[in-house]
Amino acid sequence: MSLPFLNINRRSQNWNGRIRNWRTESYHCSSNTKMGIWNRMRKPLLKPVLMKILILTMIQRNASSRLNGTSLASSLLAISKVWEAVLFYPLNGFNRNGSQKRRKPSSMFAKFKFLKTDNDLRRLVDYEKAGEIKPDSRAIIAFISAQLYERTIKEIKSGHILHDSVLHSIISEIIDDYQIETDFYGSPNWLNTWKRAHRISSRRITIFVSKKRFLDKDVLLQKMDQFVKDARVAFQGFDPLSTYNLDQSGFQKELFTKRTLAETGTETIEIVTSSATGITHSYTVLPMLRLDGLLHPKLYVVFAEPSGSFPQNPPPYNAPNLVLAAAKGHIMGKDLMADFFERVVFTDDVADDVLLVADSWPCWRIDDVIDSVRPPNKKVKTIIIPPGATGQIQPLDIGIFRQFKKFMKNLTEYAQRKEKEFKPHQRDSIIKDAKPSVLADVLSHFSRMETICLVFWRLCGQLPSKM
Incomplete structure (x- = not known):
């Protein structure tokens, strides 16, 4: 004892x-x-x-x-x-x-x-x-x-x-x-x-993380530090107007905040949506953020269509700042990645020789697919962020997507009160460049936030605090 x-x-x-x-x-x-x-x-x-x-x-x-x-x-x-x-x-x-x-x-x-x-x-x-x-x-x-x-x-x-x-x-x-x-x-x-x-x-x-990732946290920090050092060296060989961060993210068709005001003591809080599928179905967006803090003028958007393609009668609205794609699911694969490079990266809006900072999505490493749509005068180099580090050192992930979704929630909630006939779950409501609008309108606001977007690069450590 x-x-x-x-x-x-x-x-x-x-x-x-x-x-x-x-x-x-x-x-x-x-x-x-x-x-x-x-x-x-x-x-x-x-x-x-x-x-x-x-x-x-x-x-x-x-x-x-x-x-x-x-x-x-x-x-x-x-x-x-x-x-x-x-x-x-x-x-x-x-x-x-x-x-x-x-x-x-x-x-x-x-x-x-x-x-x-x-x-x-x-x-x-x-x-x-x-x-x-x-x-x-x-x-x-x-x-x-x-x-x-x-x-x-x-x-x-x-x-x-x-x-x-x-x-x-x-x-x-x-x-x-x-x-x-x-x-x-x-x-x-x-x-x-x-x-x-x-x-x-x-x-x-x-957040929930796997046991392996939790135990390898110190190793991940070392990989992150090394990547930031390597990225800064790589940036020196490219013009800031030729360096982009690109990433994809899934958006619910109807975005609402998780909390609302209600009478104290109320146990069940019911919120009206235009459609039950609006809060369960999603689409994918893929923006490009330039090193000088400017977003690419066009946003790549993938919608899930039952047939795998858009209907022809009537066709979807053609917003000037959106590049639309359709598939049976909104999750991208190598075919949609090739379409993205062909219609967004390898265009006149992007320099001929570019450096891309991307996450660890396996398709970014398939050079054969990218080369199959690459014009002879175009060159592209891709550096990959270590797996598990995108939420900490990727500019689009730590800044743009959070603000993007916040704007969209505000628009959806405003339309819910003021525009009774507005249906945010419908495709044209998402892409239309008219009021009320959702995706196209939010993107137009971000194109004027160059200084803020530049801060996201610095927060990730990939740019010095003073340039």
Whole structure:
């Protein structure tokens, strides 16, 4: 059986002093005069529950650095080991004053490494007189709290989901691992206080990653840094007007925010859409962002059509700033990639010799497909962003798409209130260059945001902060 070797009561005066100092520091002011200190000490006392957790956190903070009579909660010692020190400390015979002869402190410190100060030796004498070792319950809780924090942080850094029920399980594991005799289990109130003291709270999960990617996070950071260095070198061999970042993204036909205002207490929130398929079906957009912050004047858009092609009667609206393509699914493949190069990249709007910064989509690496539609006077070089890094070092991903979708949500929500007959899920409503419009109108706004788009390159580290 193992228990903490700690007794706080013997040093209560020290704890009172620490609490007073903490209160004084809490009401810090610019004046350091005696009157200023007196005024600060006249503030109301802390609530008892706060004082209790204050003592607890003090033990945890000082346990690893102070091994005196009140801070041995950082480690557990077997009672048999402590009792061995109790029996070893006295010598045969008595001093002239009648006290028991005892070994020198240096001898005790050398033999028992857990003894550090004279206070520890005095406690051995107390244990000898009492005939037993009684661990302090507060010390046990302090030790469990410190271990709980250490294990909780380890679980958080391992990417595991945690709830209060898991914390209760961890507390039980600590008690079992160290064979602690205690009835402590961690009440809901204690757990809430403990979480506040350690700045731990319930948070919404924002992203799920594979175990391999999570474990390879450091390797990915190295690859990202290396890519940024290589990209800067590659940029030096091309004109800024010939360097583009391109990426594809899926857009729902009807984009709405995930939250809305409603009466407090309402459990079911219903929102009207023009069509049930509008929030489940998507289309793909593929923009090109130039290194100087200017978007390509035309946006490549792929719609899913049952027949794999657009109807001829009537044909889709021909927006001047959109290049439309149709397939049985909106997800692009190598055939649609070839169509994109032929109708967007290899045109007069793009320089003859270009550098493309693309994500790890496998089709970007199929040079044969690209060469099959490349004119003789056109040259293209592609550098690939490492897999898993597009959300951090790709300009289109960190800036353009988020703003793009935000604009479209605002337009859809405005049309929902003001244009009752507008149907955002229909193809022509998405591509029409008229009011109300969605895709074409949003793209026209982005063409005037050159400075902001340039910032996205810099945020990715691919451009210096000053040029």
